[in-house]
Amino acid sequence: MTSEIVDQMIALLKDPTFCSLRRLVDEHPLPWAEFCNMVTPAGITQKQTWDMLNALRRQTAIELPFRDGDGRCGWYYPTRSILDDLDDIDRRCHEGSWLDTAIKSRNTTFFLIEAHVDEAITTIREDGLTIGYEKAREVLLGERDPENSEERLLLNGHQAIWDLDEYVDRPCTPETILEMYERVSRGVSVQATPSVAQRSALWKKKQLDSPSALALAAKLIEGNRDEHAEHPLLLGMAVRHLVMSTFPLPAWNGTVYSLLMKLLFKKSRLPALAFVPLVKICREWESGVVRPPTVLTSLADSEVLIDNEVDYTIYVGVLAKLVRRKLDEVEDDLKRVIKRDEAFVQALREDVEINHRQRAVLQVALSNPEAVFRIEAHQKTHRVAYATARADLLKLADLGFLQCVRSRRAFEFHVTPGLRRLLTRKGAVD
Structure with a gap:
């Protein structure tokens, strides 16, 4: 590299227009469509500016702890907005937080069951099953016994959530996952509907047999303990993609992966995150129910290929923002229940x-x-x-x-x- 080229690079890094763009990508994820409407430095093309920004972002990006079926790396750039959202999720979901304490309160048990109906319905749809809201509510609230396989699976999965604490201090192994599968499938007939496969235009699925897929899922759940571990929310999404792209279990992979994500959150000392309806959040975004301008971009545009690596910055940014908004809703609903309950108690006392x-x-x-x-x-x-x-x-x-x-x-x-x-x-x- 000649001195002239080095001088040109230094001049670019000092250029006010380029510095403004760097501050912008440090602040929040920047989609290509938004970048195209911005002023770029004189003397280089728009594409060259984009490539330079991405090269600088990649230097301090966080690599995901797994590779795709083609051996490619995935990463995301920790913008300030992403870090703020993930920090807020940690603060509100950790053991002993207000939300954790409220969830453990006996007074909110009924509310949690009511709030879980939509998430439970969405979860069994991952395995190709459908059930109406009122019927699901009756079964989950114990107003009647299940009358068919859909309702039995729904109830088994719901009951398993309340039993997850017994797994928290046990090592997560493939045998653990198979044990959870046995629980949710007990009394349920053979699955006759296809599960909804997870596909990505950029991230290629791994060609794994069932034992290998279960071993990797267990590793993702159990191995997130060191100081520089990946955020549990992102590992939870990895578990979802792994299970729903390889289908390592004989049946009901959708119901089981939902439980595995919740177990991961509990093991990671973010127990309140297990009660956020993540399956519903993901499905609404993936199906286009939630779309721009409510979110930054669609799912199809949330992954970017850069130098044969997959940049997940936009994906992580959208997901973290959606989870944070859902936490707002859960907290607001819980506060209303608690306030109403306190007034109710005082009036009757x-x-x-x-x-x-x-x-x-x-x-x-x-x-x-x-x-x-x-x-x-x-x-x-x-x-x-x-x-x-x-x-x-x-x-x-x-x-x-x-x-x-x-x-x-x-x-x-x-x-x-x-x-x-x-x-x-x-x-x-x-």
Whole structure:
């Protein structure tokens, strides 16, 4: 390289227009379409400017800890916006955060089940199954037993989420993943619908047999412990792509990968992230339900090929932003539930003591006057003894909030007509 060329490069790096572009790409991901509308330095072409910016970004980029089927590297440039979003996700999802504490609160158990319905429906669609919202809600809330394979898979996957804590301190191995598969497939007939494969125009899938794919998935989940480990959100997306591009399990790969992502978050000490509906977020972006200008770009334009490597900066930027927005929604909803619950408790306290399970029943009854409550469903939802569940509902009936009727051999509890007026007189609702 001649001295003249070196001088030209130094002059370019000092050029005010080029410096402005560098500050811009340091701040947030920059799509090619946006770059094309910008002023570039005199004396070099637009493409040369783009190549120079990318070369500088690549110097300090973060490489993903895996390669694609062609052995190519993937990386992303940690812009300030990406770092801010990932830091915010860490702060709000780590053990002991406000969101983690709220999720563990007994008062929010019912809310979490309600909030999980959409995510559960989206998850089983990954395996080609469909179920309506109301039917899914009835099964997840324990209002009735599953009547077919779709509903059984839905319930198995949901129940497995609450049992993930038993895996957190155990090493994740291929055998662990197979054990989780056995749990979700118990009582479910053979899968007859095709799962939705994950494909990428740039990232080539690995040609892996099932044992190798399971071993790699376990490694991604278990090996993220050192100081410079990749962010769990990105590793979670890697697990999703790996499982849904190789289908290493006999069936229900979609349901299992969702559990594996949640296990990864719990092992990474970000337990609240396990309750963010990531499958739904990804599907909405991938299907175009969420599109520009709500997000920076479409999925098809979020991966960029640079020098035979895949630049995932835009992808990471969009994903982190979507997760952060969803966290806002989850927190806002939880705060409303907690505030409503506190007001409810205070209003009823002077007249009668109502426990958190009974308050949850009354809150559902207020929003759905047609709701029917059963002892078994109440028992399963709140994980209490049958006698405790029975006492909860009978007391509400004694107070006049519910009406107890016999249906076949079991009791059903219907909402008392005019419940809102009754509670208003007690000062419990506005």
